[in-house]
Amino acid sequence: MVTFDQLRDLRPAELEDAADGWHRLSSAAGTAKGRVTDEIATRLQLAVTGEGVDAAVERLHDLARSCHHAQVETGLIRTALNGLAGELRSAQKKLADAVADAEAEQFTVKSDGSVHWVDKDPAAPLAPHQSVRGSRPSMVIGSDPDPKRAKAQEYADRIGAALREATEADARYARALGRLHADSDLNVSDAEWVDAQRDMAAVRGAADHVPAGDIPKGKSPKENADWWKGLSQDEQADYIALHPASVGALDGLPATVRDEANRAVLAEKRADYQTQLNAIPPEPIKIQPGRVGSPIATRTAEWIAWDKKWGDKRSQLEASLKGMGDIQNRFARNDLEPGEKRFPRAYLLAFSPEGRGRAVIANGNPDTADHTAVYVPGTDAGLGNFAHDIKRMTNLWLAANSEADGKSVSTITWLGYDAPQGIKQPASSEYANNGAPHLNTFVDGIRASHATDSPGHLTVTGHSYGTTLIGSAARQGDLHADDIVTLGSPGVQVGRATDLDVPKGHVWNEEADGDKIPGLGRYVHGHREQILDTAVYIIPSDRVFGAHQMRTDTDGHSGYWDTDSGSLKNQALVVVGKYGDVEKGSG
Amino acid sequence: MNEDEPTVKDVSKVKRQSNDLSRDLLGIINLRSDLDPPGYAVGLCGDRDSEKFYRINNFWSIAGPSAADMRAAMDRLVAKLPESGWEIAENGRENTQAKSRNLKANNEESKFSVYIVLREPSSHSDRTRPLLSVSLVSACYQAPEGQKTGY
Amino acid sequence: MTFDQEWAELKGEASTRLRLASADGPGGGDAQGQLRQSKRAWSQASEGVRAVRGDLRTAVSGLSEGQRGAGSGDAGVTGLLSATAQRSVFQSWKRKVDHMQRECDDVQGKMEKAAQSYYRTDDAVRDAFKSRDAAPDDRPGVGRPTPGEGGQSRW
Secondary structure, three states, rough: OHHHHHHHHOOOOHHHHHHHHHHHHHHHHHHHHHHHHHHHHHHHHHOOOOOOHHHHHHHHHHHHHHHOOOOOOOOOHHHHHHHHHHHHHHHHHHHHHHHHHHHHOOOEEEOOOOOOEEEEOOOOOOOEEEEEOOOOOOOOOOOOOOOHHHHHHHHHHHHHHHHHHHHHHHHHHHHHHOOOOOOOOOOHHHHHHHHHHHHHHHHHOOOOOOHHHOOOOOOOOOHHHHHHHHHHHHHHHHHHHOOOHHHHOOOOOOOOHHHHHHHHHHHHHHHHHHHHHHOOOOOOEEOOOOOOOOOOOEOOOHHHHHHHHHHHHHHHHHHHHHHHHHHHHHOOOOOOOOOOOOOEEEEEEEEEEOOOOOEEEOOOOOOOOOOOEEEOOOOOOOOHHHHHHHHHHHHHHHHHHHHOOOOEEEEEEEEEOOOOOOOOOHOOOOHHHHHHHHHHHHHHHHHHOOOOOOEEEEEEEEEEEHHHHHHHHHHHHHOOOEEEEEEOOOOOOOOHHHHHHOOOOEEEOOOOOOOHHHHHHHHHOEEEEEEEEEEEEEOOOOHHHHEEEEOOOOOOOOOOOHHHHHHHHHHHHHHHHOOHOOOOOOO | OOOOOOOOOOOHHHHHHHHHHHHHHHHHHHHOOOOOOOEEEEEEOOOOOOEEEEEEEEEEEOOOHHHHHHHHHHHHHHHHHOOOOOOOOEEOOOOOOOOOOEEEEEEOOOOEEEEEEEEEOOOOEEEOOOEEEEEEEOOOEEOOOOOOOOO | OOHHHHHHHHHHHOOOOOOOOOOOOOHHHHHHHHHHHHHHHHHHHHHHHHHHHHHHHHHHHHHHHOOOOOOOOOOHHHOOOHHHHHHHHHHHHHHHHHHHHHHHHHHHHHHHHHOOOOOOHHHHHHHHHOOOOOOOOOOOOOOOOOOOHHHHHHH
């Protein structure tokens, strides 16, 4: 129970000073984590190979994990203390107001919280001093004839309410803080990351100064950006600490903020999924040999039952974990070697592992880049084969950077929609149409968070079904790109380049030899037009569509990013705005 | 690459070779640049399995020297490449609006190919200064058993 | 670093991989250059880890400074359960970060030894790093329950 004089004499500023100290530690841990992996481990591996350095690097990665975990947990402590300070300050003010109001009416408030007055009632000359205390509201039988007593009771009740508020907040935060002790082991296990998720939920439950309800939902990226800018630095840090998943998903927020939030989500989800995967019972023997009378091998009953219960879940967990590992590999740049081209830092702009997963990862910071490319992958894209789509954008980054003449480049893999899978799904427009608004919002977000005075040059590029989504995005809303590049497109739902929202002359197409998808897909995703008696289906490779046809020198549907290719180089030239150097194809 | 299986070769050897060849080219070009230095990247071999098959690429460019110096460098390349085992396959201009001067050469012995283009400011490009762009690529190889391509 | 310097450095690094234990590595001047390169890399890594340790130490003293006035005996926050909890949490993290600093010392020291070619073989380097010699703090006191036990607070 917080007493009257405790609350009156409380100095919430001291809690805030403590919170600042935790923030210093959290920040330092975050910086250390980056330094250990990006600089120390990377440089060491540049010059030395062998099992010795591998073991050293493993120690460094463990240290980095400790730092990351410390960053997250101490960030929660800081948030909790700021929340506590705020609530106590509020209770303190209520107390002070009640006391001031009481004293203004000639009441005296003693240090135990009781409210005193001197009664000048001649009927009670021997007991002039009266007092009441705050108490739980009780039934009043009849009305109290003494108005002074009623007033005193009111003040006493206000004081009591303030004390109860402080007591309740104190207990709530004490419970939340109690969860946040560090343990003695240096290695951060999966279990600890899972606990960090729960700790976050606990502090979220305790602290109300950064409520989830205040986070914009369904607002425009510009509104999201404005909301974020309107927060104090403290509030920003607290939102990242308590609501990383929501903050990380907000288009319009700075790339560095989204990256910090999503990396925390990634660490926690990875541990969570691994724990879930470990908990799945072992797969029983699948096939039993045939018997006399029925010689064909069949699946065992045990396996059928197991598969029904666990099959899909295990597949989903494994695919997501693979993707999470691929993302973490990109962060750690595990295969950097002597003389290898240094990739810029990666920024995780969005991440969620549920279902087929969503992930958006940038090479270089798009907020400061002179030229940015956003790549929309096509059929079968998902976290399970994300490495693929990450690599395509690092290839594009290398090619664009070598043509950028010193300007900065950012290339972004945007797995921000549920891509169709297999054979039947790509024949449906549904995935493109559902995903398209998300692309528009993402692009608006990149525009809103772009830091420099000049707006920056933005190219949106799509592959296969990804181009259909791009077309749908331009058709349904406004795609605020400067250039659009379509690779192996089966159709973009609209019939002319000028329908794609970018200025005239800024749509670029590639169709490689042997790429069968455009021919197969045109009847589904192409734009149907009537020419005399014939229905034709127009796709970007058709002259009448009006896109620039760029020369390709790769084969098939997936060669567009081959590192030595003209196909890639032409994309890179568009990305850096050097249109005069693009090679025209035969169309 | 035709029907033959790509040769097995140690990835680090090819990486080293690509850096050496880049250094040689830079030696002939003999100009200072204010841009990123060369470095290799591991690339694909068509649609072969990226865990087993690889190419090594070096992309880099030179900017800072004058157009005249860059053109002289291109001339030097044309003259000197054949002396170091390179066969010049193309020496002309790109089929683009800018029609930049280009050079393509193959080195049979080391199994590398290089594409060099001199991009100059003109009415067809919004370039403010010339850029010499080099793209070096190895043949397709197979990584030895147990070795990662690093793709 | 100028273009030439960095290029020269890359030239030096872009030779066959150094294998400390390999008896059939490249001979002659090449190997000498490699060795210099790797010693310098270990040395730089050791410096980097030293710097990280320093940052952690600074951070923990910043943390401790912020604790002035927030202790459970301090008038400013007397009687608060949460202040007592915070104090205990602080002690645990101070110990944890001290432990992390000792881990840095361990790693840094071994890197320095590697820089001075103290380990004769690559296996020896590996064994050195695999062995974790940072003394854990095993003083009894406030600590959080094992993860997975529901994380119940002590209050």
